[in-house]
Amino acid sequence: MDAAYGQLIMIVLMFVAMWFILIRPAQKRQKATVAMQNDLKKGDKVITIGGLHGEIDAIEDTAIYLKIANNTTVKFERQAIGRVVE
Numbered sequence: 001m002d003a004a005y006g007q008l009i010m011i012v013l014m015f016v017a018m019w020f021i022l023i024r025p026a027q028k029r030q031k032a033t034v035a036m037q038n039d040l041k042k043g044d045k046v047i048t049i050g051g052l053h054g055e056i057d058a059i060e061d062t063a064i065y066l067k068i069a070n071n072t073t074v075k076f077e078r079q080a081i082g083r084v085v086e
Helices: 002-038
Strands: 045-048 053-059 063-069 072-077 081-085
Touching (some): 045 063, 053 072
Antiparallel strands (some): 045 053, 045 081
């Protein structure tokens, strides 16, 4: 019986360790990314997850229009914005 409890405790400890090492940091990064994507505004310089650099020209509910050249505007999903460039 004692060996079974010892194994159960080890499994629980391994799950807790995995939670703090893998799952929790990933959730924090995801929340930070969603907050950044919700705070986008016209004129922000951004980089998409595909590496395209541009400036936000217009914003819709789920879409962002990026100006990537003088007369070139491209429509992206909001989730495709990877980061804001300062």
